[in-house]
Structures are given as C-alpha cells and as structure tokens.
Amino acid sequence: MEKEKEILIDIEDLWVKFSTDDGVVKAVNGISLKLEKGETFGLVGETGAGKTTLAKAIMSLIPTPPGEITKGKINFKGEDLLKCSDHRIREIRGNDISMIFQDPMTSLNPVMRVGEQIKEVIEIHNPKMSETELHEKVVEMLRLVGISEDRINEFPHQFSGGMKQRVIIAIALACNPLLLIADEPTTALDVTIQAQVLDMIKKLKQKLNTSMLLITHDLGVVVQNCDKVAIVYAGEIVETGNLREIFKNPLHPYTRGLFDSIPSLTKDTRRLKPIEGLMPDPTNLPEGCNFCPRCKFAKEECKTKNPAFVHKEGEHYVKCFLYEEGK
Amino acid sequence: MRKKKSTQRSVWAETWRRLKKDKMAVAGLIFIGLLVVIAFSTMFIDIATNKAVYNDYVIKQNLRMRLQGPSPDHVFGLDEFGRDILLRMLWGTRYSLFMGTFAIVFSVIVGSLLGAVSGFYGKVADNVIMRFMDVLLAIPSMLLATAIVAALGTSLTNVLLAISISYIPTFARTVRASVLTIKDQEYIEAARALGAGDGRIIFRYIIPNSLAPLIVQATLGVAGAILSIAGLSFLGLGIQPPTPEWGSMLSNARTYIREGWHVTVIPGLGIMLTILALNILGDGLRDALDPRLKN
Amino acid sequence: MEDNKELLRVEHLKKYFNTSSGMLHAVDDINFSIKRGTTLGVVGESGCGKSTLGRTILRLHEPTSGKIFFEGKEINNYSKKQMKAVRKDMQIIFQDPFASLNPRMTVGQTIEESLIIQNIYKRNSEGLEKKVVDLMDLVGLSARLRNAFPHELDGGRRQRVGIARVLALKPKFIVCDEPVSALDVSIQAQILNLMQDLQDEFGFTYLFITHDLSVVRHLSNEILVMYLGQMVEKAPAKMLFANPIHPYTKALLSAIPVPDPDFSVDRIILKGEITSPIDPIPGCRFSKRCPRAIDACMDGNLPVEEVEPNHFVVCKNYEFSKGGKV
Numbered sequence: 001m002e003k004e005k006e007i008l009i010d011i012e013d014l015w016v017k018f019s020t021d022d023g024v025v026k027a028v029n030g031i032s033l034k035l036e037k038g039e040t041f042g043l044v045g046e047t048g049a050g051k052t053t054l055a056k057a058i059m060s061l062i063p064t065p066p067g068e069i070t071k072g073k074i075n076f077k078g079e080d081l082l083k084c085s086d087h088r089i090r091e092i093r094g095n096d097i098s099m100i101f102q103d104p105m106t107s108l109n110p111v112m113r114v115g116e117q118i119k120e121v122i123e124i125h126n127p128k129m130s131e132t133e134l135h136e137k138v139v140e141m142l143r144l145v146g147i148s149e150d151r152i153n154e155f156p157h158q159f160s161g162g163m164k165q166r167v168i169i170a171i172a173l174a175c176n177p178l179l180l181i182a183d184e185p186t187t188a189l190d191v192t193i194q195a196q197v198l199d200m201i202k203k204l205k206q207k208l209n210t211s212m213l214l215i216t217h218d219l220g221v222v223v224q225n226c227d228k229v230a231i232v233y234a235g236e237i238v239e240t241g242n243l244r245e246i247f248k249n250p251l252h253p254y255t256r257g258l259f260d261s262i263p264s265l266t267k268d269t270r271r272l273k274p275i276e277g278l279m280p281d282p283t284n285l286p287e288g289c290n291f292c293p294r295c296k297f298a299k300e301e302c303k304t305k306n307p308a309f310v311h312k313e314g315e316h317y318v319k320c321f322l323y324e325e326g327k
Numbered sequence: 328m329r330k331k332k333s334t335q336r337s338v339w340a341e342t343w344r345r346l347k348k349d350k351m352a353v354a355g356l357i358f359i360g361l362l363v364v365i366a367f368s369t370m371f372i373d374i375a376t377n378k379a380v381y382n383d384y385v386i387k388q389n390l391r392m393r394l395q396g397p398s399p400d401h402v403f404g405l406d407e408f409g410r411d412i413l414l415r416m417l418w419g420t421r422y423s424l425f426m427g428t429f430a431i432v433f434s435v436i437v438g439s440l441l442g443a444v445s446g447f448y449g450k451v452a453d454n455v456i457m458r459f460m461d462v463l464l465a466i467p468s469m470l471l472a473t474a475i476v477a478a479l480g481t482s483l484t485n486v487l488l489a490i491s492i493s494y495i496p497t498f499a500r501t502v503r504a505s506v507l508t509i510k511d512q513e514y515i516e517a518a519r520a521l522g523a524g525d526g527r528i529i530f531r532y533i534i535p536n537s538l539a540p541l542i543v544q545a546t547l548g549v550a551g552a553i554l555s556i557a558g559l560s561f562l563g564l565g566i567q568p569p570t571p572e573w574g575s576m577l578s579n580a581r582t583y584i585r586e587g588w589h590v591t592v593i594p595g596l597g598i599m600l601t602i603l604a605l606n607i608l609g610d611g612l613r614d615a616l617d618p619r620l621k622n
Numbered sequence: 623m624e625d626n627k628e629l630l631r632v633e634h635l636k637k638y639f640n641t642s643s644g645m646l647h648a649v650d651d652i653n654f655s656i657k658r659g660t661t662l663g664v665v666g667e668s669g670c671g672k673s674t675l676g677r678t679i680l681r682l683h684e685p686t687s688g689k690i691f692f693e694g695k696e697i698n699n700y701s702k703k704q705m706k707a708v709r710k711d712m713q714i715i716f717q718d719p720f721a722s723l724n725p726r727m728t729v730g731q732t733i734e735e736s737l738i739i740q741n742i743y744k745r746n747s748e749g750l751e752k753k754v755v756d757l758m759d760l761v762g763l764s765a766r767l768r769n770a771f772p773h774e775l776d777g778g779r780r781q782r783v784g785i786a787r788v789l790a791l792k793p794k795f796i797v798c799d800e801p802v803s804a805l806d807v808s809i810q811a812q813i814l815n816l817m818q819d820l821q822d823e824f825g826f827t828y829l830f831i832t833h834d835l836s837v838v839r840h841l842s843n844e845i846l847v848m849y850l851g852q853m854v855e856k857a858p859a860k861m862l863f864a865n866p867i868h869p870y871t872k873a874l875l876s877a878i879p880v881p882d883p884d885f886s887v888d889r890i891i892l893k894g895e896i897t898s899p900i901d902p903i904p905g906c907r908f909s910k911r912c913p914r915a916i917d918a919c920m921d922g923n924l925p926v927e928e929v930e931p932n933h934f935v936v937c938k939n940y941e942f943s944k945g946g947k948v
Contacts, residue, residue, distance in 0.1 A: 021344075046806040047777070148898075160668045190667035190833045192892055195877035199891055217807050220879030247883050261811040263840035265863070265880060271818065272840070274811035278776065513721035516682060520714045521739045521787070522706040535726045 006037040007075075008179060008211050009058070014072030016053050016062060023283030027053040027067075029235035035179070040205065040212040042222040044258075045232035048279050051215045052102065054232075055181045057082075058213075059099050060089045076179075095125045098177040102184045104165040108156040114167050115152035118142070122174050141170040144204075146196055165189055169197060176208050183215045198225055219262060223247060228315065231255045234280055234290035241316030251318040253295045289321070297322055345615040352611020358604040359424075366421040384411060385418045386569040394587040404589040407580065408569075412593050415571035419594075422572040423601060426487060427552040433491040435545055438498025443529055443537075445499065446506030457503070460496035468493035469558060476564045486565050490555045494548055501544045505537030539616035546609035550602045557598050573597050628694075629827045630679070630795055631655040635688035637671070637678045644901040648674040650851040651688075653926075656844075658794070661821070661828040663842030663859065665835060665874070669899065671851040672831045673717075676797040679829070680712055681705060692795070710740045713793040717800035719780035723772040729783050730754050730768035736790040753790070761786045761816060778809035782816070789820065797829045802837065814841065835878050839863055844932075847871050850899050850907040852924070857933040867935045867942055869914045906937070914939045 016028035028050045035041045043051045056062050058074055060081060074081040077096070081089070093099075101107045109117060118138045122129065129137075139149050145166040156164055165185065172180060180201075186194040202225065205212060214226060222229055223243065230240040231252060239252040250256045257275040277294040280286055286293055292302040302321055309317045310324055346352055372380055389409030397404040403412035445456040463471070472489035479485045509515065510533065518528055557574025559565035566572035568579065573594045580590035637649040649671045656662045664672045677683045679690055681698070690698045697708055716722035723732055733754045737743040743750040755765045761782040772780055781801060788796060798817070802810040818841065820826060832838050838845055838859070845862045847855040847870065855868040866872045873890040880887075892911045897903055903910070905920035912919070916939050924936050 046808060163668075191835060191877045192667060192874055194879070195889065196891060198879075199889075218879065219881035223881045223883055224879040244883050247881065258807060259881070261808050262881065263811075263814070263836045265836045265839060265878060266885075268860075269840065271815055272811040274815065275808040278778070278809075513716055513718055514724045516677075517714070517716060517722045517784075517787075518724070518735070518739075520680060520682060520709065521736050521791075522709040523735075523739050524702075524706075527739070532724055536724070 007034050008037045008039075008077075009035045009213075010073075010075040011054075011058070012073040012075070014054065014057060014074065015070045016050075016057055017068055017070055019066045019068070020283075025282045026285055027235055027282060028057065029285075030071075031232075031235070031237055033230060033237065033240070035211055035213060037178075037211055038205070038209045039228060040214055040226045042226035042229040043213065043215045043232055044217065044219065044222055044229060046217055046279060048234075048282065049232040050235035050282075051232050052183055053235075055099060055183050055213065055215060058181060059093060059097060060084070061099075094121050094177070095175050096177055097179045097181065098172040098175070099181040100165075100168055100172045100183060100185045102187070104168055107168050108164055110156055113153050113155055114159070115142075118167070118170050118174055121171050125175050137174065141174050144173075144200060145170045146193065146200075166193070166197065169201070173201075173204060173210075177210065179211050179213065180205075181213045181215070184217070185214070186221060187216070187218070194221070201225075219247075219259065231258070234285060235282065236290060236319065238291065238320070239316075239318045241312075242314065245312075245314055245316040249312075249316070251312065251316075251323055252291075252320050253297050253322070254291050257294075257296075342612075342615045346611055349611040349614060351607050352615070355604040355607035355611065358600065359608060362420050362424050362601065365417055366424050369418050370421060381418065385414050385571055386410065394583060394590065396587060397589055403593050404587065406576070406590050407583050407587075412576075412589065415576060416573070416593060416597055419571035419573045419576065419597075422566060422570070423553045423556065423574075423598070426483075426490075426556050427549040430487045430490040430552045430556075431494060431545055431548045433487070434494035434548065435498050435541065437491075438495040439502045439534070439541065441495070442499040442502030442504075443506055443534065446503040447510060447525070447529055447533070453503075456499065460499050463492065464496045466493075468555060472555060472559055473562065473564055476559065481564055481567065483566070486556065486559055489559070490552050493555070494552065497544060497548065498541065501540050502537055505540055506533055509533050509536050539613075543609050543613040543616065546605055546612060550605035550609070553598065553601060553605075627658050628655045629658040629692070630829075631691040632679060633689040633691070635675070635678060635690065636686045637674050637683055638686045641900060646900045647851045647902050648899065649678055650902075652848075652853050654846055654853075654856060656795075656827055656829065658827055659821070659825045660843040661830050661841055663830045663832065663838035663845040664848060665832060665838050665845060666848035666854075668833065669850065670848040671899075672848055673799055675848070676714065676799050676829055676831050680709075680714055680797060682714070706740075710791050711794040712797075713788040713791060713795070714797040714799060715781075715784050715788055715801045717803055719777050719784055719804060720772060722784055723780060725772055728769050728771055729758070729763070729775075732772075732783055733757055733787045733790055736787045740791055742791070757786045757790050760789060760820075762812075776809075777805050778812060781805060781809075781813055785813075785816065785820075789824075792824060793826070795827045795829070797831070799831045800833070801830075803832065803834065810837070817841070835875065847874070850897065850902065852907055853926075853934075853936055854908065855933075855935050855937075861930075861933055865930075865933075865943075867929055867933070867940045868937050869912050869940070870908050914941070 011031060011033050014028055014031045018025040018027055031054060033041065043054070045051050053062065057069060058081065062069065069082055072082070115138050118141055119134050122134055122137055138152065142149055142152060147163060147166055156167070159167065169185065186197055189197060198221065201212070204210060214222070216222060226243055228240070228242050229246045230237045231246070231254065232238070233254050239246065239250070239255050246255070250259055254275070260273045261275055263269065263272055275294055280290055280293065288304045288306055289295070289302045292298045295302065299321060307319050307321045309319050311317050312323060387410065389405070392405050392409040393407055395401065395405040401411050401413065403416065406412050406415065441456050441460070445453045471493050475489035475492065476485050515528060515532055518532055556565055556572070557577065560572050560574030561578040563578065566575050568575060576594040577591055577598070580594070583590050632652055632654055635649055635652045639646040639648055652675060654662065664675065666672050674683060678685050685698055688698070689696055692708060692712060697705070700708065727735070734750060737750065737753065738745050743753065754768065758765055758768065763779060763782050763786065767775070767779070772783070775783070801817070802813050805813060814837065821828065830838060830841055842859045845857060845859050846853060847868065849870050855862065855866070855871045862871065863875065866875050873892050876887050876890045890913070897907055897910050903920060904922045906924060909915040909919040918938050925938070926934055926936050929935050929942055
C-alpha cells in the first residue's frame with residue numbers, strides 16, 4: 001500500500017565548517033538524508049551536534065564567513081539550493097520552506113505588534129491580497145495556534161515564552177510551505193500546549209501534505225510525530241531508520257545511552273543513567289569514531305578508524321563497528 | 328553553547344584581542360598614543376629646562392620673520408608673531424588632550440552617579456534627575472559653556488567646568504539606560520536572593536556591566552570636549568594667548584588666512600586628526616566590546 | 623532530629639501584578655506545607671504562576687497577601703535585615719544558567735559572593751579559597767575552572783556553578799526553578815542525580831518547579847498542580863500519576879509524549895480559549911476549557927476536598943474511581 005515516494009529534499013554528503021578564533025569548527029561532517037513528501041523526519045541530538053547548522057544550511061542562513069559549505073548538494077524541486085541566487089532563495093524562504101527557530105525569546109521583532117508580524121509574511125508572498133483578507137488570515141492563524149484574537153495588537157514582550165513560540169509557528173505556517181523545518185519547536189512549551197500544537201501541525205501536515213524536518217532532543221515528541229528518525233552526534237548521523245526500528249531496536253551506543261538517561265513516566269528509577277562526559281570539542285574531534293571517548297563498548301579500532309554505515313534491516317542503518325557485517 | 332578553551336581570558340583581554348583586529352582602531356590608538364607621548368615629553372622638557380625652551384622658542388616673538396611659510400628650518404612655518412608653529416603645536420598638545428580628558432572624567436563620574444541612581448531607584452528620583460538633565464540638554468552646549476565662562480571668568484578651571492557640565496546629561500543617560508537593562512537580569516535577582524543590599528548590587532554588579540557603552544561614550548566625549556575647548560578659544564573665551572592652545576591658534580590666525588595658509592590650516596588639521604582618531608577608536612571599542620560575540 | 627517536622631508553610635498566598643491592562647492574578651490563594659527533607663514538585667503550564675510562587679515565597683516578589691511560615695516563623699513581615707538572615711536558609715536555583723551568573727565575575731568569585739554576603743567568610747580570608755574549591759568539588763566542577771568566566775562554560779557546568787553558590791550557604795530550603803529545563807538531556811540526568819545526591823547527603827528541602835512531568839515524578843515526594851495561579855490538585859507523586867482526578871491533571875498527563883511507539887493513550891486534547899490571568903473570570907479558571915465544566919464552576923468559591931488520604935482536589939465535578947485507571 002505504498003504511495004509513490006516523492007523525494008522533496010535530498011541532502012547529499014553535506015560538510016559545513018566555521019573558521020573561528022578558537023579553531024575550525026567542524027559542524028556538519030558528511031550528512032546525507034532524503035526527506036519524502038508528506039513525511040516528518042526527526043533529527044535527534046543534543047546541543048552542538050550540528051542539527052541547527054544543517055537546518056540553516058537548507059535555508060541558506062549560514063553566514064559565510066565565518067561559515068563555509070565545503071562540500072555537498074541540497075536538492076529541492078530540481079534545484080541545488082546551495083547554488084541558487086539570493087533572489088530565488090528569498091522566494092523560497094517563508095513560502096516553500098519555512099523555519100521555526102530555537103529561541104522564541106529573540107525570534108520576534110520586539111517593536112512590531114504580533115498581528116503585524118504574521119501579516120508581514122503573508123503580504124510578502126501575496127502582494128495582491130486585500131487588507132481584509134490579510135486580517136482574516138491573521139485571525140485564522142492566531143486561532144489555529146490557540147491565541148485569543150483580542151491579543152492581535154499586542155507586542156511580543158506581553159506574551160509568555162510559550163505564547164511567543166505559538167506566534168512563531170503561526171508565522172511559519174501562514175503561507176502553507178512545502179517543507180517546515182522546526183528547530184526544537186516545542187521545547188519551551190508546556191505539555192498540553194505542546195500536544196495541541198503538535199496535533200495542529202499534524203493536522204495541517206495531513207491537509208496540505210506538508211513535510212517536516214523536526215529537530216528535537218525530546219524522544220517522546222519524536223515518537224508521537226515522526227515517520228523517520230536520524231540520530232546526530234558531532235556533525236554526523238550515527239543511526240537512522242524508521243520510527244519502530246529505532247525505538248524498538250536502538251543499536252548505536254549513543255542512541256542507547258540517550259534512551260537510558262531519560263526519567264521514565266512508567267518505571268521507578270532511583271538514579272538516572274547519564275552518559276558520562278561531554279560531546280567532543282568540534283574544533284578538535286577525536287581520531288576515529290567521534291563517540292569513542294564516551295563509549296562503553298569502545299574497541300581498539302574505534303580509536304583510529306571512523307566506522308561506515310551498516311545496513312541492519314529495512315531502513316535501519318547504523319555507523320558503528322559493533323555491527324559490522326559478518327561480526 | 329560550546330565551551331571555549333579555558334585559557335581563562337578575562338573580558339578585557341578578549342576585548343583587546345578583538346580591538347587589535349580592527350586596523351583603523353589601532354591606527355587611532357597609535358595616534359592618540361603619540362599625542363600622549365608628545366604631551367608628556369613637552370611637560371618633561373619644561374620641568375627640566377625650567378620652561379626655558381618654552382619661553383625662548385614657543386612664545387618668544389620674532390616679528391621680522393612673521394608669517395614665513397614652511398621651510399626646512401621651520402617645518403610648519405612661522406605664525407603671525409614669528410613663532411615656530413611646529414613647536415607651538417607640540418606644546419599645545421597637552422591642553423587639548425588633557426583638558427579634554429579631565430573634563431570628561433569629571434562628567435563621567437557625576438553623570439554616572441546620577442544615571443545610576445536614576446535608573447536604579449526610578450520613580451521620583453528618576454523623574455527629577457532626568458528632567459534636570461533635559462534642561463541642561465536643551466541649552467546648546469556652546470551657549471552653556473559661554474555663559475558659564477562669561478559669568479565666572481576665563482580661567483582654565485572655568486572652561487573645564489563649563490564643558491564638563493554640558494556633557495553630564497550624555498553620561499547620565501547612557502548609564503541610566505544600562506542600569507535599566509541590567510537591573511532586570513537574573514543575576515541581579517540571584518544576588519538579591521543571597522541577601523545582597525542595594526549598594527553592593529550597584530557597585531559590584533551593575534556598574535561593572537555598564538562599562539562598555541560608557542567607555543565608548545567617553546572616548547567620543549573626549550573628542551567632543553576637545554572641539555568645545557577649541558571652539559571656546561576661537562571665541563576668545565577659552566585659553567588666553569600666548570598659550571599655544573590649538574583652538575586659540577586657529578582663532579588668532581583668522582585674519583591672516585590670505586597671507587599665510589599654514590597659520591590656520593596646521594592647527595585646524597591637528598584638531599581634525601585628533602577628533603578623527605578618537606572617533607575611530609571609539610567605534611572600534613564599541614565593536615570590540617560587543618557582547619554579541621560572547622554568545 | 624525531627625524528620626517529619628514541617629519546614630515551610632504557605633497560607634492563602636496571593637501575588638498580583640498591576641499592569642496597564644488590569645490586575646494580573648499570578649498567584650491566587652495557594653496553600654501547602656512541605657516537610658523537612660522532602661521535595662514538593664510544582665507543575666503547570668507557562669503562565670500558571672509557578673515561578674512567581676517560588677519567588678514570592680522567598681520574597682523576591684513581595685506577596686500581595688497571605689502568610690509564609692518558615693520553621694514556624696512568619697516571614698512575610700520580616701524587615702530587610704531579618705530577611706537577610708533568613709536568606710541563608712532559603713535559596714533559589716535559577717532556570718537559565720547563563721542569565722543567572724554575573725558575566726563579569728569568575729566562577730570562584732560567584733561562589734565566594736554567597737559566603738561573603740552572608741558573612742560566613744570575609745573577602746581574602748584564609749580558608750575561603752579552600753572552601754570554594756571544596757564546593758566546586760562537591761558539584762563536580764574541576765578546580766581549574768575557578769578563574770573561568772560564565773561565557774567560557776557550557777550550560778551544564780554553568781548550572782553546577784549556580785548550585786555551588788547555593789550549596790555554599792547550606793540552606794535548609796531550596797526553590798529549584800526549572801533547574802534542568804535549559805540543559806541537554808544527558809546533562810539533565812547528571813544534574814538531577816547531583817541534586818538528589820545533595821539532598822540525600824545534606825537533607826535539603828526542595829520546591830521543585832518544572833513543566834517536565836517525567837522529571838517531577840522522578841524527584842518529588844508530593845506534587846502540586848497549578849493552573850493560571852490557582853491550585854488544582856495536590857497528591858503524593860505516585861498517586862497523582864496513578865490516579866489523577868482533576869480534569870486538567872488528566873489532560874496534562876495524557877498529553878505527555880511517551881518515547882514508546884507502542885504506548886498509546888486516549889489523548890485529551892484541550893480545546894477552547896485560554897482565559898487571561900488579568901482580571902480573571904470568577905471561579906475555576908480552567909472551566910472554559912474543561913470537558914466536565916458545569917455552571918457551578920464559575921460560581922466563585924472553590925472548595926478543596928481531600929478525596930483520598932493526602933490527595934487534594936479543587937473541583938466541583940470530578941470523577942473519582944479508587945485506584946484509578948492507568
């Protein structure tokens with residue numbers, strides 16, 4: 001019962017680095033992924049893993065300098081986004097591809113009323129719309145995200161953090177984009193609002209066949225919303241597969257460590273099991289496997305050689321020597 | 328947030344490092360440095376020679392040679408009284424630089440205190456202080472300075488006082504703005520939760536974090552003060568002849584423009600370059616102190 | 623040692639803010655007590671007043687009305703001087719580990735501040751340096767970071783500094799305002815373990831404010847659920863999760879995304895408008911969104927019922943089944 005899979009966005013072997021005073025930050029190190037139309041692809045990882053950099057690369061928001069895309073292609077609607085003109089990119093942004101950023105506190109213009117900001121994005125891409133139509137659309141979006149209409153003329157500082165994020169989501173979806181990149185969209189939101197918002201995004205997604213690249217560290221959110229998942233660590237995808245494969249059979253030691261360190265709602269644990277240590281310094285990545293220094297299962301070869309992807313089943317791939325073919 | 332290599336760079340060391348990268352700012356800094364060296368050197372020479380050089384070369388008139396243009400002997404030429412302009416420029420450095428700085432230092436201290444109280448305590452104190460500042464600002468600084476000097480007399484102190492007063496509102500406003508922003512930051516709340524009192528919070532928490540915009544303003548303020556001093560001298564209200572202050576040099580040379588361009592142009596250039604250097608340095612400092620890079 | 627003695631009690635605590643649009647009822651008539659050495663978790667949506675509650679208890683905001691009892695003494699009337707003394711025993715760990723540290727002070731200086739302000743040590747006195755290093759060690763910070771500035775550290779380490787400076791005072795009561803929300807998942811686990819270890823070792827009493835229900839379940843003895851400034855339900859942690867009674871609590875729990883593809887639950891998606899805490903509607907503020915709302919809900923008085931031992935609900939139309947559904 002498989003619908004024909006249409007690939008909406010195809011990232012091929014992307015490498016992004018930043019030249020800073022502290023050294024060269026290797027933010028994205030050879031990431032490839034294919035996102036199908038209508039699919040929600042979850043990118044899971046912690047701060048510094050490179051997920052936001054990846055998202056910004058798609059939106060052509062990497063400042064160059066100090067950033068540099070050293071290799072790779074991002075294919076979207078037959079074009080390589082990395083080679084598009086500024087004009088074309090501006091047409092795409094907000095209209096075909098929208099992004100919700102991580103920090104709601106600074107994503108909104110503090111001196112512009114909230115209604116104005118939602119109206120702005122619609123106006124930019126629909127110059128012929130009348131004032132009444134624009135106003136109606138703004139009210140519709142506010143209602144969609146659960147904000148009462150009488151707050152349309154308020155300023156961002158009058159909203160709580162969670163409310164601000166809802167405004168941001170309203171702005172992102174106002175033009176019905178093909179792809180929504182959501183960078184930790186509900187991190188700052190409360191559970192009931194998170195449920196509402198994700199529910200709303202899901203419905204919109206289904207109605208308009210919007211695809212979504214969902215970046216998050218919340219595994220619960222991933223389970224509720226994603227079709228496919230990729231675990232990102234130190235600029236690389238270490239494991240990828242569809243939802244069931246990853247959650248029922250996590251393979252990579254990092255993935256397993258991540259799952260173990262979350263307090264459970266159903267089980268009683270006296271102490272949590274954190275992953276020891278910190279993510280490696282991106283200006284000084286270890287030789288060999290990036291996770292090796294923190295890995296409980298590290299072997300000699302992990303210290304010097306970087307594992308390649310191993311296909312385990314279906315769509316499940318993992319980058320780890322533990323699973324090499326024939327072992 | 329990535330952890331930087333913990334080579335324990337203080338905020339000031341960071342700032343210096345960033346400043347060094349701005350070539351223009353460094354050029355400005357070097358120029359000002361040069362002026363400081365000149366000012367101190369001339370003062371030292373005066374003390375060492377008991378003002379002999381000053382009396383014999385800087386202010387001694389030589390009317391036979393008046394208005395001679397630049398020559399190998401006198402690189403900047405001679406002024407309307409036959410005095411060597413180069414030497415007068417060198418000896419005049421201290422007035423512009425030091426007076427500008429002293430005036431601003433006084434302004435900064437008074438203005439900051441007023442601004443801090445205003446921003447921190449708000450309400451009545453804020454209103455009273457700010458309205459008073461508004462009054463000061465409403466009077467054009469030159470007029471204000473002129474009025475004070477005219478009333479109190481044309482001594483060095485009075486000129487400095489006049490200029491300082493005209494700059495107080497700028498610093499009061501700058502500090503007030505900083506205080507208002509910082510006051511609501513969480514680390515202030517954290518300090519209160521520990522039991523810190525108002526005084527401690529103002530001096531150990533708020534002021535150190537307000538220094539950045541203040542330093543930038545102060546640098547630009549010195550430039551402005553130099554211009555004001557020159558302006559006052561130009562009007563005859565500032566330094567009296569024969570003291571070689573650049574502004575009065577410029578003023579007194581007015582009538583001789585047609586007979587010798589060098590008498591007006593040289594002091595004018597001196598003032599201009601100093602202001603320029605200070606402005607560039609101020610801009611560079613503002614960029615270097617930008618906390619945006621801390622994130 | 624009187625382990626079961628009540629350390630903190632709050633009676634009819636209210637905090638209102640006068641805004642240009644009207645009176646914001648941030649905290650409205652909250653009552654609870656916490657026993658020494660235990661943790662009370664406070665959960666609720668953003669805007670429910672939990673952060674304001676924490677700060678009001680410490681008088682970082684002045685209460686509009688109501689009483690706060692610490693170790694039996696009424697502190698809401700204390701003078702500045704008296705409060706300073708009490709502050710040694712009542713501390714707070716902030717949510718944002720970056721904003722809560724003075725950017726111009728090193729780690730060492732920040733930790734020293736606590737000790738100096740409370741006159742435990744004088745500046746530059748002997749033993750101060752060692753004390754700071756000891757504290758850093760207790761929270762898992764390497765001593766060489768003593769001269770580091772906040773911007774040089776990652777979130778987890780910054781939060782450890784925040785904990786160290788509170789630990790310096792060995793307070794009896796600590797308000798933890800979303801202390802791990804800004805941290806990465808694996809770091810959260812490290813910090814939560816640390817807080818638990820410190821509680822075990824020093825007997826701290828925590829008021830743990832969070833929106834993360836899995837964290838609150840892990841750490842709390844009792845949980846208080848708030849909605850728009852009002853108390854909605856209070857129960858021992860496990861009881862709350864096993865048998866939630868208030869319709870809001872039920873919606874809250876059903877909304878938590880569980881990281882298990884096979885776990886399914888009847889999602890109660892709340893509809894309706896979120897009412898404003900400014901000049902709020904009378905009665906229960908959840909009524910507009912509540913699937914079980916009846917006319918009486920908007921009446922005004924809200925009775926607190928002890929539905930089963932220690933399990934309190936503020937609701938006029940709840941559905942109770944002993945043992946509850948999972």
